[in-house]
Amino acid sequence: MTATRTPGLPAIENGLLISTNPASGAEAGRVPVADEAAVAEAVTVARQAAAWWAGLGFDGRKARLLRWRAVLADRIEELGELALLEGGKPVTDGVVEAAAAIEHIDWAARNARRVLGPRRVRSRAMVLEHSGHLEYQPYGVVGVIGPWNYPILTPIGSISGALAAGNAVVFKPSEYTPIVGQWLVDTFAEAVPEHQVFQAVHGLGEVGGALCRAGVDKIAFTGSTATGKKVMAACAETLTPVIIEAGGKDAMIVDADADVAAAAEAAVWGGMTNAGQTCIGIERVYAVAPVYDAFVAAVVDKAGKLRTGEEIGPITMPKQLDIIKRHIDDALDRGGEAVLGGRDSVQAPYVAPTVLVDVPEESSAVREETFGPTLTITKVADADEAVTKANALPYGLGGAVFGKANAIRIARRMRSGMVAVNSALAFVGNANLPFGGVGDSGFGRIHGDDGLREFARSKSVSVRRGPSLIPAMTFERTPAQVRRLIKTVKMLYARKR
Numbered sequence: 001m002t003a004t005r006t007p008g009l010p011a012i013e014n015g016l017l018i019s020t021n022p023a024s025g026a027e028a029g030r031v032p033v034a035d036e037a038a039v040a041e042a043v044t045v046a047r048q049a050a051a052w053w054a055g056l057g058f059d060g061r062k063a064r065l066l067r068w069r070a071v072l073a074d075r076i077e078e079l080g081e082l083a084l085l086e087g088g089k090p091v092t093d094g095v096v097e098a099a100a101a102i103e104h105i106d107w108a109a110r111n112a113r114r115v116l117g118p119r120r121v122r123s124r125a126m127v128l129e130h131s132g133h134l135e136y137q138p139y140g141v142v143g144v145i146g147p148w149n150y151p152i153l154t155p156i157g158s159i160s161g162a163l164a165a166g167n168a169v170v171f172k173p174s175e176y177t178p179i180v181g182q183w184l185v186d187t188f189a190e191a192v193p194e195h196q197v198f199q200a201v202h203g204l205g206e207v208g209g210a211l212c213r214a215g216v217d218k219i220a221f222t223g224s225t226a227t228g229k230k231v232m233a234a235c236a237e238t239l240t241p242v243i244i245e246a247g248g249k250d251a252m253i254v255d256a257d258a259d260v261a262a263a264a265e266a267a268v269w270g271g272m273t274n275a276g277q278t279c280i281g282i283e284r285v286y287a288v289a290p291v292y293d294a295f296v297a298a299v300v301d302k303a304g305k306l307r308t309g310e311e312i313g314p315i316t317m318p319k320q321l322d323i324i325k326r327h328i329d330d331a332l333d334r335g336g337e338a339v340l341g342g343r344d345s346v347q348a349p350y351v352a353p354t355v356l357v358d359v360p361e362e363s364s365a366v367r368e369e370t371f372g373p374t375l376t377i378t379k380v381a382d383a384d385e386a387v388t389k390a391n392a393l394p395y396g397l398g399g400a401v402f403g404k405a406n407a408i409r410i411a412r413r414m415r416s417g418m419v420a421v422n423s424a425l426a427f428v429g430n431a432n433l434p435f436g437g438v439g440d441s442g443f444g445r446i447h448g449d450d451g452l453r454e455f456a457r458s459k460s461v462s463v464r465r466g467p468s469l470i471p472a473m474t475f476e477r478t479p480a481q482v483r484r485l486i487k488t489v490k491m492l493y494a495r496k497r
Ligand code: NAD
Pocket: 145, 146, 147, 148, 149, 150, 154, 172, 173, 174, 175, 203, 204, 205, 206, 207, 208, 209, 210, 212, 222, 223, 224, 225, 226, 227, 228, 230, 231, 244, 245, 246, 247, 248, 278, 279, 280, 369, 397, 437, 441, 442
């Protein structure tokens, strides 16, 4: 028997990755670890399947994706139970996550033709003799590398777009959630038994690296910023395009005319759902002075009612517990105050809800991704100061604003890919809205029209429909025609406005 255990990472025994529940340590299941040859083989199989899948056209794919959606909807409770069994996630959170994923599959299936299908584009005066035709063609095989924190919704954001656009997908789930990942693949195969359009390859990070180098046509990566850089570097070797959905340190701004109770409810949920292990989780709040005291009191009241082991599940990665503890200690060492929880909040595998105030902006609890059920709340003079502080970090994923008169103006000024006004995280559930970050939070988009276009290449075709009035693109043009060209350019474009 050969067993390898890298401290802090799931164990591998006899070529099988063993997935365990972070709260109980109970085994959730085993999956075979793919070596480099197995990853290459999966991509070869995917390439054959991709030809069939693309050939089905939008309607054929739509019918099959809607069948998969129906299987997931039928078995949503089972999926919620599996997310609890493997990830320790409260079942209701798993069900909410699965519901959003189902919504995205439905949307991608129904909208792919509208967004990606062939269409005529208008010609321009200078080339009126050619009609323009545009369509978006699939890449072929897309590699999807996923994280563990939302093992259903996060990869399905990419997978649904990639499949609807006509690609086959090879998916490398997180080593912490391979069983949920394999379940997604298995249910897809029930709905689409004909070819292996959607496969999984399992293992630690190196399997993700192998996927980047296996000849896929695009990589959609979701995970930490540090790993995202490694993925980009690996993909650079073959000029393989990438989408990077990376970490965040999302801020909420509470303005003077905000509904304070609603803001507190959203901050507590946005910060502490999934035990704070949420890429778009609220980690920092900037509340303006007139509402600050009432807001802090409401947050403490609501967060204080959450129970570890119930609403607050375990921290999935053992090493994250050290990071959360370091952030809390650093905040308190620098003069911050814990108005809920404190230095002893971290009790492996749980972290109790923790609310920190008066934390200096340079402390790690404000600057780095904590990924625990913690919030910093900072008093600011006005919304301008809040925006400046919110925008001061290299991350820029999501954000939230509570207020009335200026809320949307504030939202537009936040340096992030998404902002929820008078709620937290709501944008992720609206399949029409693109999702993705700026700066250290990555680039590229999933969800919405932009998300579908990420998984297809534009293909432009121009078709001659008559003789050229001003034949410029030929060696056979005459001096008179060039003079006519100059005259036309001046007529069309020499105006000052
Ligand atoms: P991670 O970066 O440790 O791992 C993500 C995936 O990358 C895993 O499948 C892992 O096996 C793989 N990987 C590791 N090393 C690799 C390598 N060298 N080459 C290729 N693949 C490799 O991230 P995680 O801990 O699983 O996830 C948490 C992070 O993900 C947080 O930072 C969170 O904010 C972020 N996240 C972002 C989004 C988003 O949409 N922006 C969504 C969810 C999570």
